[in-house]
Every structure is written in C-alpha cells, then in structure tokens.
Amino acid sequence: MKSKKLLPYIIAIAIFIFASLIYFYPVLKGQKIAQSDITQFRGMVKEINNFRADKNTEPYWTGASFSGMPAYQISAYYPNDFVRLIDRTLRFLPRPADYTFLYFLSFFVLMLALKIEWRLAILGALSFGFSTYLIIIFGAGHNAKAHAIAYMPLVLAGVLWVFQKRYILGFLVTGFGLALEIYTNHPQMTYYLGFCLLILGVVEFINAIKEKLLPVFIKQSVVIIAAVLLGIGANSSRLMAMKEYGDYSTRGKSELTITPDGSEKEAAVGLDRAYITEYSYAKLETFNLFIPRFMGGGTVEKLENSSELYKVIETKLGKKGADYFTDQALTYWGDQTIVEAPAYIGAVIFFLFFLGLFLVKGRLKQWLLAATVFSVLLSWGRNFEGLTNFFIDYVPLYNKFRAVSSIQVIAELCVPILGVLALKEFFSLKISSEEKIKALKKSLYAFGGLIIIGFLLAHSFSTFEGIRDTTYLNIEKEYNIIGVLDAVIADRKAMLLFDVLRSLFLMLLTAGVLWMFLKSKLKQGIAILIIAVFVLFDLVSVDKKYVNKDDFKSSRKIEKPFIASNADKLILQDKTHFRVGNFSVNPMNDGSTSYFHQSIGGYHAAKMMRYQELFEYQIAKNNMQVLNMLNTKYFIVDNDKGEKQAQQNLDANGNAWFVKNVKVVNSANSELQILDSLNTKMSAVIDKSKLLDNVNFNFEKDSTATIKLINYDVTELTYRTKTEKEQFVVFSEIYYKDGWNAYIDGKLTNHFRVNYVLRGMKIPAGEHEIEYKFEPKVIQQGGMISLFSYISIILVFVVWFFYGKKNKGGELI
Structure with a gap:
C-alpha cells in the first residue's frame, strides 16, 4: 500500500529529472552552458578558488579585483553552513538542469500544500519551471537569481501549511525553505518573496477579523515568525557579513555631497533612482506575459528569409548580406536598453489564470490576484513614477535593488498557481456544469478580448520604432538601400500579428479540451495530459528561441574561459606584487583581468562605494597620481591594430x-x-x-x-x-x-x-x-548563531516525531 501511495511522487520526480535533462540535453555529453556573467565571475573568483585549494580554508577577501574587496558577495563558504549540504543534495543534476529540477520539485511541493492531485501538480510544476523568464536567465548567467526563484514555492508551501493549521510541518518547511532561499545569496529575489508573503498575510489577517479568528491568526503568525527567524539564523554568517559589507558597498550611503564635476549632489541612501529604474517594463509591454513577441521579442532576433528585412537587404547585398543582417535583427521596439527575451508566462496558463478568476473562490484567489497586480504595477518602474517613487522613498530596502522589472517574478509564481487551482475546480464535482460553462465563456471573452485590445492598442498608439533604429538608418545611408527601417517595422508588426493569433489559437484549443471534458468526450486524465502537452508546446517552443543547444560549449572552454593575450603573458613574467589597469575594456565591468592579475577593476554589482567614487571622480579623469598610489605597475591598452599591449608604469608608488x-x-x-x-x-x-x-x-x-x-x-x-x-x-x-x-x-x-x-x-x-x-569577527559570530538555529530546528523535528508517534500514530500535526 505504501509503495502505491509513493508511486505518484516517484513518477513526478522521474518526469522532472527527464524534462530537465531533455531540455538541456547537451549536459549529457559533458558540455556546459556558456553564461556571460558566470564567465566574468570565473575571473573574479580564481584567486579565491586558488587560495581555498592551497590552504583548505576560506579567504573571505580577494585582492584580485577592485584593488581588494571582501569576498562575501563573490564566493564564500561559511562555518556551520549545513544548509549548503542540503542544497547540494537536491541539486544533483548537471547545471543548469539542476536549477530547472529545483523549479519543478519546489513548485510540486507547493501544489501538494494546496491539496492539488498529483497529475495537476506535475502540470503546474512544468508550467512554472518552463516559464520563459526562468529559462532565459540561464543564458545571461543569473544562476543565483534562478536558485532563489527555485526555492520560493517551497517557502510558500510551508507558510500555507501553517495557515492550514499543520503547524509542525509548516514550521519545518518554512524554516528549511527560507534557510535554503537565503543561502542562494540573491537578496533581491528573497525580498520580492517577502512582498508575496506579506500580501498573503494581509489577506489572512482580513479574513481572521471577518471570521473572528484573530487568536488563531496570531498563533499562526507566531509559528511563521519563529520559522523565519530560525531560517534567517541558519544563515547568520552570510547575512551578518552581507549587512556589514552592504554599508560599505554601492548599496550603502555615500558621504559625498558633490558630483564629479563639483556641483551639488542630491542626497541619497542606496542606489541612484535612474539606476534602479533603468530596466522598467512599459505598460504596453506587459502584454509580453501572454503574447511572446508583442514588442518584438528580445533585443536581437533571427528573422526568416521570408521577412521584409531580408527581401530589402537582398536586393542590394545579396543572400550573404541578407543572412548577416537578419541573423541579428533588432526587432525589439520597447525602451529597455537590453532585453534577453520576453518574460512570457504562457498563453495557455494565462487563460487558465483567467478561468481561475471566475471559478476559484476565497482567500487564495484574492491573494494571487493581488500579488500579480502588485507585481505588474511595480515592474513598470519609471513608467509608473508615483508608485515607484513611493516605494523608493518610503519602503525599507526597496532602493537597494535595481532592474525593477524583475519583480514580475511574483507574477511568474502566482499565475501558474491560480491556473492549476482553476483546473482543480473545473474537474471538481462540487461545481455544476452550468457554472463551469459560464466561467469558461467569461474566460474566453475576457482573455481573448484582452489579447485583441493589446493588438489594437499597439497599432493605434505605437510607431513600432525602437531605441536602436538609428542602426538601420545608418545602413540605409552606408549601403544606399531605401526602406530598411520600414522593412524592420513591417516585420515587427508581422511578429505581433503572428503571436497574437498564436495566443488566441492556444486559448481556443485549451478551452476546447475543457469543453469536451464537460461533454464527457474526454476523460479527466486525458484532458490533463492534453493540456500539459499544450503548456509544454507553448512554453518550450518560445524558450528554445533564446536558450538552446547553441549556448553550450565544451567543459574545457567553460572552465578556462580566458586565454592570456601577449600583453598578459608579458605582465605575468613579473613576479612582484602589483596591480594592472586594463583600459582596453571598461575596467569597472571586467572580470577577465582578475583571472590573470591583481586588477584595479572587476565585475560585480555591489562594489565598494568609496572605490566606485574614486573611479568616477579620479581614475576616470586619468589621474595618474591616484593610479600610482594603487600600485598600478602595468596598463593594458589597445594598439592601432586593436591588439592588446602592455605598458609599464615606472611611476607606480609600490606596495x-x-x-x-x-x-x-x-x-x-x-x-x-x-x-x-x-x-x-x-x-x-x-x-x-x-x-x-x-x-x-x-x-x-x-x-x-x-x-x-x-x-x-x-x-x-x-x-x-x-x-x-x-x-x-x-x-x-x-x-x-x-x-x-x-x-x-x-x-x-x-x-x-x-x-x-x-x-x-x-x-x-x-x-x-x-x-x-x-x-572578520562577523564570520565566527554568525557561525555560532547558525549552529544554534540548526539545533533548534532539529529539536523541533525530534519533538514532533516522538510526540506525533505517541499521540497521533506518526501523522503530521
């Protein structure tokens, strides 16, 4: 009997492993994904890894980047960090299949907490894990972000179990889930998860007042807070080090009241407002969530030979020229500087989300809808200044993070949850067929109407011109080709029309399957399977455009991403201690130099504030006295042929x-x-x-x-x-x-x-x-708190185990 009960979970895990490995099948050949951020990271972390290997201990400092900085936010292993062992056990697959598996597994646990039957739980997990944004971040190398997103559903599962009065199970899952979440070391994603939990708490609080259950709510809140504190405590070294360094980093407060040109500087705590909102979703761009290339897709897209751009270019430059320009067409017409791909959640799952709005009742729907709307509104950033400025000015820590568009991760999480809840209700016998038909029709009208409205708005109020369109105007002049930009705009319109029809078609197919189920022409299991196939086709076909086998390279090239130039080789002959300034690139956005040398530059989003200011106010002005005091003995610059060459600085001050x-x-x-x-x-x-x-x-x-x-x-x-x-x-x-x-x-x-x-x-x-x-004292102090937190969590588990076995036959309480 027990084996039969376990079978659905074994099937689920097997499906998750299979799906993860099949999508990233080059890992089965030993290949690794090429990730730009991780490539730079390998340069930043090389000295740390060498020290770790030689000394079998942690440095917590690196001298190879930015003339020296703490390694807390680069790479650090902390004492008593047992959560790392748990995470490593769960991530047994090759990267990035390991993170994808975590997406699936964590969301599956959340589905179980919501009492979703296993087949629908698998469907939900696949729809979450293959959501386009969650896949494309691998291409950019945002592994920590993916890691943090993967544990979000697990934390939510624990909190929901507490609200279901399964206190011990909820406490343990919340505590360990949050410990794993914080371990991923992506504070921004954890912070956004906090908003999602806060909205859930507000909904539960309002309900407790209405139902006169405030004492129960207080008890639940105490259990959740206790679990959160232990989850935080388990990461004490990490968090204490982060807090300490945060005050010195670019996330902290500057003491300067002047700008580099000497003018008065606006007082600010945290990041600059323009920097925070640089990546803001346009209001119209929100349609990308269910129409993949509503705004042209990613910054660069490949166009087919049938495209208007291909035809125009071919007339002057032939097939070779047409292939070149259409392979890297600038189809995106939004105002973000770089877009890897649209944050597409899926037309199928979004249709089910709308079905949930009409079919699902109660607090869960209120929470999921509120969190989704909240997420979308804040993702607009500078395009919704009133709300954004309020959060920057008054909401604690909001001004510590940039790329506000990434708060859409809350919608990425909530939309599939409500979509699966909709299917649960649709297949339930508790709701009449008449109600289901009404909900199905309303969903078709609402979601289909929204798609059409988006299409009409785009054509009525947009020119389909992008921020990089001067590139095509220059091509027209350089090659004397008429109508290049007009051809690109025509292609953008064609992409929009195609994907609008695609989303409508997928919506109708999904609605048709549900209709056939109601008419008893399809069994429930078959209907779920067909919808799962639709979900996979919908998402994977989009994902593959942006992250696919072409992104993988041999392990050797990934593990050793940089090849020493002649300039590097010349400098490496000098065995004294000194620094190198690589001005053939932007030194403050370069991890490659740190791979070979002690660099005055580096690649990190949270540099030391004072060092960043030193660069902006002095080094950027080529102040040689400052470069000398940093012991910059060598410069790397480009010669007339664009080759890197080394120049020795004889005036460096020395060590x-x-x-x-x-x-x-x-x-x-x-x-x-x-x-x-x-x-x-x-x-x-x-x-x-x-x-x-x-x-x-x-x-x-x-x-x-x-x-x-x-x-x-x-x-x-x-x-x-x-x-x-x-x-x-x-x-x-x-x-x-x-x-x-x-x-x-x-x-x-x-x-x-x-x-x-x-x-x-x-x-x-x-x-x-x-x-x-x-x-650093903070490491040992945090280690002791972490150890105490783990012991406390284990004691709770032991007490639950024996108490439950004695009083409830081992059932969860």
Whole structure:
C-alpha cells in the first residue's frame, strides 16, 4: 500500500529529472552552458578558488579585483553552513538542469500544500519551471537569481501549511525553505518573496477579523515568525557579513555631497533612482506575459528569409548580406536598453489564470490576484513614477535593488498557481456544469478580448520604432538601400500579428479540451495530459528561441574561459606584487583581468562605494597620481591594430611608501577633491571626522627609511621596516575597518584610512615587522548563531516525531 501511495511522487520526480535533462540535453555529453556573467565571475573568483585549494580554508577577501574587496558577495563558504549540504543534495543534476529540477520539485511541493492531485501538480510544476523568464536567465548567467526563484514555492508551501493549521510541518518547511532561499545569496529575489508573503498575510489577517479568528491568526503568525527567524539564523554568517559589507558597498550611503564635476549632489541612501529604474517594463509591454513577441521579442532576433528585412537587404547585398543582417535583427521596439527575451508566462496558463478568476473562490484567489497586480504595477518602474517613487522613498530596502522589472517574478509564481487551482475546480464535482460553462465563456471573452485590445492598442498608439533604429538608418545611408527601417517595422508588426493569433489559437484549443471534458468526450486524465502537452508546446517552443543547444560549449572552454593575450603573458613574467589597469575594456565591468592579475577593476554589482567614487571622480579623469598610489605597475591598452599591449608604469608608488606629511581635512568631499592635485608619493590625506581621537601627524621625514613587502598571501601581508625616526607609511591596499587588523611586531596597532581608500600607519623608529591580517569577527559570530538555529530546528523535528508517534500514530500535526 505504501509503495502505491509513493508511486505518484516517484513518477513526478522521474518526469522532472527527464524534462530537465531533455531540455538541456547537451549536459549529457559533458558540455556546459556558456553564461556571460558566470564567465566574468570565473575571473573574479580564481584567486579565491586558488587560495581555498592551497590552504583548505576560506579567504573571505580577494585582492584580485577592485584593488581588494571582501569576498562575501563573490564566493564564500561559511562555518556551520549545513544548509549548503542540503542544497547540494537536491541539486544533483548537471547545471543548469539542476536549477530547472529545483523549479519543478519546489513548485510540486507547493501544489501538494494546496491539496492539488498529483497529475495537476506535475502540470503546474512544468508550467512554472518552463516559464520563459526562468529559462532565459540561464543564458545571461543569473544562476543565483534562478536558485532563489527555485526555492520560493517551497517557502510558500510551508507558510500555507501553517495557515492550514499543520503547524509542525509548516514550521519545518518554512524554516528549511527560507534557510535554503537565503543561502542562494540573491537578496533581491528573497525580498520580492517577502512582498508575496506579506500580501498573503494581509489577506489572512482580513479574513481572521471577518471570521473572528484573530487568536488563531496570531498563533499562526507566531509559528511563521519563529520559522523565519530560525531560517534567517541558519544563515547568520552570510547575512551578518552581507549587512556589514552592504554599508560599505554601492548599496550603502555615500558621504559625498558633490558630483564629479563639483556641483551639488542630491542626497541619497542606496542606489541612484535612474539606476534602479533603468530596466522598467512599459505598460504596453506587459502584454509580453501572454503574447511572446508583442514588442518584438528580445533585443536581437533571427528573422526568416521570408521577412521584409531580408527581401530589402537582398536586393542590394545579396543572400550573404541578407543572412548577416537578419541573423541579428533588432526587432525589439520597447525602451529597455537590453532585453534577453520576453518574460512570457504562457498563453495557455494565462487563460487558465483567467478561468481561475471566475471559478476559484476565497482567500487564495484574492491573494494571487493581488500579488500579480502588485507585481505588474511595480515592474513598470519609471513608467509608473508615483508608485515607484513611493516605494523608493518610503519602503525599507526597496532602493537597494535595481532592474525593477524583475519583480514580475511574483507574477511568474502566482499565475501558474491560480491556473492549476482553476483546473482543480473545473474537474471538481462540487461545481455544476452550468457554472463551469459560464466561467469558461467569461474566460474566453475576457482573455481573448484582452489579447485583441493589446493588438489594437499597439497599432493605434505605437510607431513600432525602437531605441536602436538609428542602426538601420545608418545602413540605409552606408549601403544606399531605401526602406530598411520600414522593412524592420513591417516585420515587427508581422511578429505581433503572428503571436497574437498564436495566443488566441492556444486559448481556443485549451478551452476546447475543457469543453469536451464537460461533454464527457474526454476523460479527466486525458484532458490533463492534453493540456500539459499544450503548456509544454507553448512554453518550450518560445524558450528554445533564446536558450538552446547553441549556448553550450565544451567543459574545457567553460572552465578556462580566458586565454592570456601577449600583453598578459608579458605582465605575468613579473613576479612582484602589483596591480594592472586594463583600459582596453571598461575596467569597472571586467572580470577577465582578475583571472590573470591583481586588477584595479572587476565585475560585480555591489562594489565598494568609496572605490566606485574614486573611479568616477579620479581614475576616470586619468589621474595618474591616484593610479600610482594603487600600485598600478602595468596598463593594458589597445594598439592601432586593436591588439592588446602592455605598458609599464615606472611611476607606480609600490606596495608601501613613506610620506613627508599628512594633510588633515574635515570631510569626505575635501578628502576626495584634494586628490585632484595631491602628490601621493610625498603626501597623504586623512578625513579628520573618521579619527577617534586627536592623533598627532607631525613627524620629521627620514630619507633613509625603508619598507618592503616580504609576503603577500591574500589575507596576510607582511612588511619589514627600518627607520631612524617615527614615520608615516601609506600602503597600496584597500582600507576595510571591519576585518583588517594591523600588527607591529605582533602587537595590535591602529591604522587609518588615507587617500580616501587606502591604509596608513604611524611607524615607530627602529626595525619592525608589520602584519596585516584579515580577521572578520562577523564570520565566527554568525557561525555560532547558525549552529544554534540548526539545533533548534532539529529539536523541533525530534519533538514532533516522538510526540506525533505517541499521540497521533506518526501523522503530521
């Protein structure tokens, strides 16, 4: 009997494994997906991985990027991080099939929490996991985002079980689910999940007041909060490190009140408003959710030989020229700078969502509809300024995240849930056939009407012109071809019409299957199977346009993504410790240089705020004194042939140097501005407001003083000094007070932040050994809290197990 009960779950898991591997079948040949962000990440993480392999311990710091920064948000393993073992166990498939499997499995658990029968639960899981946005993020390399999205349904399942009064099961699933969610290290997705849970809580709270069940709601809230706290506690090291670093990162508050040109700067906490809303969905673009290429698809699409663009180009440039331009046609006509692909949820599942609006009753529908609408409205960003500005200005942490369009992940989650609930009700015997027919007709009219309205709005109020259309105007001039842009616009209109008809057709097919079920011409199992096939065809046919076998390469090329150029090889011959400035690319958006060298640049969304400001205010202006103080010994630039070449900077200040004097200023503005003209070899500047007491910086320069770096080991740097008098030394290392400690002859000694980002120290006369050690207290403190949290969760499980076995025959309580 038990094996029969387990069979549906075994079938489900087998289907999820099969679907994940079949979609990403190149992994079966040992190939790996090429991901631009992950390629850059491999450059950023190479020094960390080397240290980890050599020392069998964690550095928590890297010197290879941005002249040095904490590794908390790059790659870090934390003590007592048992949730990592759970996650690794669940992600047993090759990447990215592992994340897809997690999508399916997590959503399937959510379906079980909603008491959905297993066949519909599988259908729902497939519709969620193959939602286009969830697939296309693999192509860009947003693995952490995919990872976080995958655990969202699991957390929701736990919370729903609590609201169903299955307290222990709900507590355990919520606690472990949230622990896994936070472990993924994508705070933005976790933050958006919080909104979804908050809306659910509000709906439950209102119902509790109406039904006079407030004491029960309070009890449920206490259980959920306790589980959340333990889930957070299990990630204490990670979260505490994130919070600590967040205050220093570009997500924190700048001390500057001036812009790079010296004008007054608008006071802000968090990211710049324009940066936050750079990727905002246009209101009309929302139709992409159920009409895939409503706005032309992704930024670049491949057009067929029958397209208008192909025909126009072929007349002048022949088939070769036509193939070239149609292989990378700029069909997207929205106003976002880059769009990998439309965030298509599916015409079939969206039709079922509408069916749910008319068929599903109660709190679940209220929650799912409210969360979906909330998600869509906030995704409009700058195109709905009133709401967006309110959230940026008044909602905690909202201004810490960019790309507001990605909040549509809530809709990606809620639409399939309501769609499956609609099918559950449709196949239920509790609802009459008359009600089902009425709901089916209303859904057809509402959803079909919305599709047609979208089509009419586009043709009535849009020119179908895109932000990159100057490219086609230039082609017209360069090749003397008339009507290139007009041809592209015609193709955009044709794509819209085709996909409108496609969505209408899929809607009608789905409605037809449901109608045939009502007329007893199809059995329920067959109807579910056919709809599942429709869902897969609908989503996978779109997904394959954007992520497919062409995105995979041999493991060797993925694992070693960068090949040393002649410039790199020349620099690598120098075995001293120094930094490299690669100006053949944007150094602040480049992880490749960190793969080979200690770079002044890097690739990370949360750089240190002060370093970003140093770049914008000084390095971007080619201030050589600042580059010298960072010990930039080599530059990589392009020669006339576009080849990378190395240039040695003989004026680099070195690893450490004594200065003649220290200039004390009263603000961050002054500290950064004085670098405009400061001779960094001779002088240093300190912001007085950061000194804990009155420090005397008067000293007599010793021209015979020497200092030498004798050991560099990422987290430990050792220098040897010899001076006849007390001196002040500047180190070409980034200052980070919550981790780096300085020792003179083994004795802890104060050091200061100088020159806006570097370290400085007073050195007594004589011969001394100076050590810098990265010793972040936050790691050990967080590790102890994590251990306590895991023990607490396990104790709850043990108590439940024995209490349940004794009192309820082992059933969940």
